[in-house]
Every structure is written in C-alpha cells, then in structure tokens.
Amino acid sequence: MPPALAALLPLDARAATLFLAALVGGLVRGFTGFGFAMVFVPIAAAAVGPAAAVGLIWVVDAPFSLWFGARSARRATWGExxxxxxxxxxxxxxxxxxxxxxxxxxxxWITAGAILLALAALVSGWRYRGVPSLPLSLATGGASGLASGFAALGGMPLAVFWLASQRASAGQVRGNLMAYFGLSTLVSGVVFTATGVLSGPRFAEALPLLLPYGLGLAVGSHGFRLASDRVFRAVAYTVILLAVCLALPLR
Incomplete structure (x- = not known):
C-alpha cells in the first residue's frame, strides 16, 4: 500500500494491525528462531509503508534478539x-x-520470488552434506544482509542454509539463528540509523508493540520445547510458504 494511502487508515486500525502482526510474528520467531519479519513486514507495510515497517521491526526485535543471542551463544556453531x-x-x-x-x-515481487525458489529447493529434497564451505557461508551471509537491508528478511537465507543441512538438528538451527541475530542486530542498527530507516518516531511507535511481541516469543519458545525435529521442519516450511503469500503485491 502506498504510504500516502496508509496514512489515511484510522489510528486505531493501524494500531490493531501492528499489534496483531507483532503477536503472530513473535509466535513464529519464538518457535522457529526466524520468521518475525516474514510475518510482520508485509502486514505492517500495508499500514505504515515498507521503510517504516523495517524500522519498526528493528526497534521491536532488538532487545529480544540481544537477549536470545546471549543465551544461545554456547549452543551456536561459531565456525558457521x-x-x-x-x-x-x-x-x-x-x-x-x-x-x-x-x-x-x-x-x-523480488522478495516473493526469492522465497519461493528457496522453498522449492527445500521441498524438492535438496540437501548438502558435510561442513559448509567458506564461499557458501559468505554468499549466504551476503544474501542475508541484502535481504535484511531491503526487506528485513535476513533470516530467510539462513533458515534455508541450515534447514538444508543433513548435519543440523532443530536445536542447532535455532541456536545458530538466535546467535547470529544477536550480533547482526547491532550491525543493522548502525546501518539503518545512517540511512534514515531508524528515527525517533519509529522508537515511539514501536514501544506498544513490545508487549505482544514478547508474549508471542514466550509462547512460541515453549512450543518449540515440545516439538520434534519433524514438526519443527514442517512448521518452518509452512512459515516460508506463508511468507511467499504475504510478500506477493496482489493488493
């Protein structure tokens, strides 16, 4: 939705949209370790515009990313x-x-196409064996940074990277993602501030969203502890498919 049209939405409707996006995004992020932006950005962009949505997601997620990143540091495979x-x-x-x-x-359109190709690769049964090579890791990280910068979807390439591994368990995938986001949040904060994506109004508008997002994270994290590897991967693939549907500019 164009920013000018988004601004015409009633304030209570915009607030309710952002609240729901934060809650559902938190549930997904808590369970899988990724996916908050996949849910939040397409929905929030319809209410406040793409650039504002990316700024909001940084402010809302930063405290939790740093916390979960610190807790996951011991479980992460830092060589990857x-x-x-x-x-x-x-x-x-x-x-x-x-x-x-x-x-x-x-x-x-670019975002939806990239996510759909990634999902197709995973569903087709493609897997890589052994330890990821340095060029593959750098290229995947670059794709994550690029996606994070223009759509806050940095978790998508990483989720594919680890879900396609025959070596990584659900716990390892989630731990690596949490550790990665803990550090990348600091880098993206500097970049978004320098480019004007982060500003004072973003912080003020994001504060009410901390509660629904935190609640969603807590419930999602509890659900992860009860899930098997098979259920984890099924939910992760469903999140990726949902991201494709939400990203399509059909409205």
Whole structure:
C-alpha cells in the first residue's frame, strides 16, 4: 500500500494491525528462531509503508534478539556463524540503500520470488552434506544482509542454509539463528540509523508493540520445547510458504 494511502487508515486500525502482526510474528520467531519479519513486514507495510515497517521491526526485535543471542551463544556453531556475519555486514548497507530507492511493488515481487525458489529447493529434497564451505557461508551471509537491508528478511537465507543441512538438528538451527541475530542486530542498527530507516518516531511507535511481541516469543519458545525435529521442519516450511503469500503485491 502506498504510504500516502496508509496514512489515511484510522489510528486505531493501524494500531490493531501492528499489534496483531507483532503477536503472530513473535509466535513464529519464538518457535522457529526466524520468521518475525516474514510475518510482520508485509502486514505492517500495508499500514505504515515498507521503510517504516523495517524500522519498526528493528526497534521491536532488538532487545529480544540481544537477549536470545546471549543465551544461545554456547549452543551456536561459531565456525558457521562468523562467516555468515561477515558476508551479511558487507551487503547489508546495499540492501538498506535499495529499500530507500526501489519501488515497493518491485521489492515485494523480488522478495516473493526469492522465497519461493528457496522453498522449492527445500521441498524438492535438496540437501548438502558435510561442513559448509567458506564461499557458501559468505554468499549466504551476503544474501542475508541484502535481504535484511531491503526487506528485513535476513533470516530467510539462513533458515534455508541450515534447514538444508543433513548435519543440523532443530536445536542447532535455532541456536545458530538466535546467535547470529544477536550480533547482526547491532550491525543493522548502525546501518539503518545512517540511512534514515531508524528515527525517533519509529522508537515511539514501536514501544506498544513490545508487549505482544514478547508474549508471542514466550509462547512460541515453549512450543518449540515440545516439538520434534519433524514438526519443527514442517512448521518452518509452512512459515516460508506463508511468507511467499504475504510478500506477493496482489493488493
């Protein structure tokens, strides 16, 4: 939705939309370790515009990302996480630049197409064996940084990266994602501030969303502890498919 049209929505309708997006996004993030942006950004963008939605998601998620990242540090495979962070840091500024210049409809078509290709690769049964190579890790991190910058979807390439591994368990995937986001949040905060995506109004508008997001995270995390690896992967694939549907600019 164009920002000018989004501004015409009643304040209570906009607030309810953002509240629901934060709650559902928190549930998904708590269970899978990723997916908050996949749910939140398409919904929030319809109410406040794409750039504002990306700024909001950073403010809402930052305290929780840092907390969960610190808790997951011991479980993370840092030999895989660090190269991803390097690649992400290099291309995140490019993604943020694109966010402020690309037409929102074009961005959403690109996002939906990329997610759909990733889902198709996973569902087809494609897997990689062994330890991920350095070029693969850097390229995946770069894709994550690019996606994070222009659509706050940095978790998508990483989820595919670890879900396609025959070595990683559900707990390992989730731990790596949490650790990665804990550090990448600091980098993206600097980049988003420098590019104008983060501003004072974003912090004020995000404060009421901390409660529904935190509640969703708590419930989702509890659900993860009760789920098997098979259920975890099924839910993760469903989240990816949902992201495709939400990203399509059909409205």
């Amino acid at each position: 996480v660090i190269p991803l962070l390097v690649g992400s840091t290099l291309l995140l500024p490019v993604g943020a630049w694109l966010l402020t210049r690309l037409d929102p409809g074009v961005t959403r």
